[in-house]
Structure formats: structure tokens, C-alpha cells
Amino acid sequence: MTEVAEKRPRKERKENADRRRRQLLDAARRSILKNGLARTTLATVATEAGLSQGVAVFYFKSKGGLLTAVLQDLYESYEVHWAGALDAAGPDPKKRLWALVDADFSVEASGPDVLPLWFAFWGELRFTEDYAVIAEAFDDRRSDAVAAVWRGLMPEADALEAAQMAEWMDTLTDGYWLRLHVSPDTFDREAARLATRQCLERLLPDLA
Incomplete structure (x- = not known):
């Protein structure tokens, strides 16, 4: 007792x-x-x-310690979100791919209370080493996870090709996130999600 x-x-x-x-x-x-x-x-x-x-x-x-913790928390929340979407999608690689796309254009990942935070910190990555270290660690895990999905979609492809597809996909997402950030009144997350799906289906017609 x-x-x-x-x-x-x-x-x-x-x-x-x-x-x-x-x-x-x-x-x-x-x-x-x-x-x-x-x-x-x-x-x-x-x-x-x-x-x-x-x-x-x-x-x-300090302010630096607080802001570094905010960025760490932002990435952790995002990783929990997209990793959870993958887990819920199950083993089918096509379902896993679309789960990632849906997760990226959800309000949790790219809503109006989140996108400005991403771009505020990304603008400082070159100048703040602590931010860059955090981003690199999370980005590496994200790239590995997306590449694994593409390897499942293209079993005949080599690892380099799958990694390239993963890079193209995340670059596409980043571009649409930027457009959502700078033009929120003329573009929305659903339009971005559908456009991303259409682009990926053209890259790999078997997805359609």
C-alpha cells in the first residue's frame, strides 16, 4: 500500500x-x-x-526549444496519421496507395490550420539545423514507406524505380499542398486529391 x-x-x-x-x-x-x-x-x-x-x-x-518541439510534434502527428491509414488499408498495394493519397489531403494533414505551419517551418530548414535534422529523419521513413507501396504495385521493377515513383508522388503532393496554401479560395483539398489520383493513374494505368 x-x-x-x-x-x-x-x-x-x-x-x-x-x-x-x-x-x-x-x-x-x-x-x-x-x-x-x-x-x-x-x-x-x-x-x-x-x-x-x-x-x-x-x-x-527557449523559443528555439519550443519551436523545435512544435515541428517534432507536427511530424509525429503526420506520421501517425499516414501510417494509420496504411495499417487500415491492409496488404493490397493499390488500397495502400489510395489510402496514402486520401490521408495527405485530409484536414488532419493539409487543412487550413496545418498547411501554414508546414510552410512556415519548411522555409527555415536551410537556416536551422535542428529543423533540418527532424525533417530528414521523418522524410526518410516516409520515403521508405511509399517506395514499399510502389514495389508492391510494380513487382517487376527494381528498387530504384520504385523509389523514383515514390519521389514523384510526394513531389506531386507537395506541389498541391503549396497550391492549397497560396490559393485556398480557388482550389480545395478534394480537387487536389482527385487530380493526384488522375496523375498517378496515368503514370501506372493498372491503377485505374
Whole structure:
């Protein structure tokens, strides 16, 4: 009984810390959407979260630490989303391919509260090593997963060709994400999803 009683407060403290950290990460996202990366500070995030600046400093130490954590969280959320779509699609490679396309043009991956965050951080990859390291690690796993799908679709192709198809697919998606970001009033996610499907079907007619 004593041991359980001693452990419970530590568990509660961890749960409270996790909630507070999540609160600050979500507030940082909102601050970036409102103010951009450059004008987002520990103070703007604390205000957005309804907390003191000292709390933000306690959890993230600096603006750089906080923004790096936001990018890590953004990529983790995206990976959970597309990996979950693959798992739900089952083993059929065609279903897995369309699951990836659908996931990329869902509101969770490319909605109006997410796309501006991607492009804000991507604009800084060349100048912030921590951002570049995070992006490279996640992008490598994504590329491997997409290439595996294409290997299933083209069993006669070699690994290089499958990797090239994966690169073309993600480049296509990135292009449509950019168009959605800069022209949200004249282009929508459903149009982008359908256009992506049509393009991939032309690359590999067996998909149709």
C-alpha cells in the first residue's frame, strides 16, 4: 500500500506535465498561425495558452526549444496519421496507395490550420539545423514507406524505380499542398486529391 501511494503522486505529476506540455504546443501552433514564426515568442505562446511565461520557460527553456518541439510534434502527428491509414488499408498495394493519397489531403494533414505551419517551418530548414535534422529523419521513413507501396504495385521493377515513383508522388503532393496554401479560395483539398489520383493513374494505368 505504501509503495502504491508513493508512486501515484509521481504518475499524477507526469500526467499533469504532459497535459501542460500539450497545452503549450497547441498554443504555439495557434501563435504561429496568427503571428508567424518570427513573431512567435514564449510570451505570445504563454498568452495564447493562458499561462505565465515562466511556465513556458520551465518546459521548453527557449523559443528555439519550443519551436523545435512544435515541428517534432507536427511530424509525429503526420506520421501517425499516414501510417494509420496504411495499417487500415491492409496488404493490397493499390488500397495502400489510395489510402496514402486520401490521408495527405485530409484536414488532419493539409487543412487550413496545418498547411501554414508546414510552410512556415519548411522555409527555415536551410537556416536551422535542428529543423533540418527532424525533417530528414521523418522524410526518410516516409520515403521508405511509399517506395514499399510502389514495389508492391510494380513487382517487376527494381528498387530504384520504385523509389523514383515514390519521389514523384510526394513531389506531386507537395506541389498541391503549396497550391492549397497560396490559393485556398480557388482550389480545395478534394480537387487536389482527385487530380493526384488522375496523375498517378496515368503514370501506372493498372491503377485505374
